[in-house]
Amino acid sequence: MIKIKKKIPLIDQHDKNGFWGGKFGGNFIPETLKKPLEDLEVLFEKLRKDKNFIKERDKYFKNWIGSPTRFVKLEKLTKKLNGAQIWAKVVSDANGGAHKIYNATVHCLIAKKAGKKFVVGDTGAGYAGKMLSMAAKKFGLKCKIFMGLKDIKRQKPNCDAIRKNGAEIVPVYTGSQTLVDAVSECMRYWVSNCDTTHMCVGSTVGPNIFVKICGWSTAQISRELKTQIKLKFKKIPKKIKLINCVGGGSSAYGFWSEFIDFSKNQIELIGVEAGGPKKSKLHAAPLSRGAKLGILHGAASYVCQNKEGQINKTESISAGLDYPGVSPIHCFLKDSKRARYTFATDEDALKAYQMVKKYEKLNPSLEPSHAFAEAIRIAPKLNKNVIIIVNSCGDAKKDRDILKKRLGKI
Secondary structure (H helix, E strand, O other): OOOOOOOOOHHHOEOOOOEEOOOEEOOOOOHHHHHHHHHHHHHHHHHOOOHHHHHHHHHHHHHHHOOOOEEEEOHHHHHHHOOOEEEEEEHHHOOOOEOHHHHHHHHHHHHHHOOOOEEEEEEOOOHHHHHHHHHHHHOOOEEEEEEEHHHHHHOHHHHHHHHHOOOEEEEEOOOOOOHHHHHHHHHHHHHHHOOOEEEEOOOOOOOHHHHHHHHHHHOHHHHHHHHHHHHHHOOOOOOEEEEEEOOOOHHHHHHHHHHOOOOOOOEEEEEEEEOOOOOOOOOEOOOOOOOEEEEEOOEEEEEOEOOOOOEOOOOOOOHHHOOOOOOHHHHHHHHOOOEEEEEEOHHHHHHHHHHHHHHOOOOEOHHHHHHHHHHHHHHHHOOOOOEEEEEOOEEHHHHHHHHHHHHOOO
């Protein structure tokens, strides 16, 4: 069985070929990208050990992003469900309304250090694109965002914000016109422009170095949370369940990073994937619906695919979770049995959104609404000493059109 080493960040537990657990991740890339990726790896390893760079990063995290974000008990929801305590880490308080701002900020700082004038990125829900456009504007970089046409239509608020920040949205017309195609087109563009352009992969997916940069950046969430838990409870409680939505997996890794070394009996890590419409066979849940190992966007991971190994079409009400693959980090966590993965349907997520909005002053996007669905499902079955913490990693402002269409008045 695959084992996780203690006291070593999970992002560093790969072999010399970039594989976690000997089979997840790696660098399945064209020869033209080998040198740019090697250069980026050398630069990143140098910067993450540079005290001045860390100081600069932390300055922007605090003064621009707004760290730390709130950690609050959802009193009314807890009372309604009459079981475990439900808490939320309100990461949507961060500048821009989502966790993606941490990764975007670090990538733009790296781009500046590398002497690049352009940044490109992919986006599904629009959060990664919005945050990269914000960070590019902040640091004086020109920015292109690749986005599937289907997602452009269903995430208009974030598209408006991207353009307002001065970035160009490049519509992707191929394939399913969603995140999977946006990542592919973004990588193709970077192959031809890597001399002048830095690429920001919006999640913990892709070739090894992009998984590491994103994981290192979003780990800020769990660093804050660990401190906040100790302040609230005076110590780490005996029974905690950390619940996070999982698409590519960046927010979940960031939420769990500081707690992976704890025993799963004390701190359980629960990932919730997109189960898609209840009456459809389509979904975006490779970890919880038995997907096989495949290669996607330069890395090996569990991928929704057919018998011939072709990528399956996915479907989810959540653009940010509508992705056929998943981070190699999460494949590693699943096979080591450190994390448990399940799914919530579109209908489950909508009901959870309504319930959280009704009882609490929170407006979670459709991505974390999947995590809230699992919290709401299990809380009544647990005793009051159990602490459930949900990462409310995005704000539903971007989903207003979808919510209005599905729920009517919101």
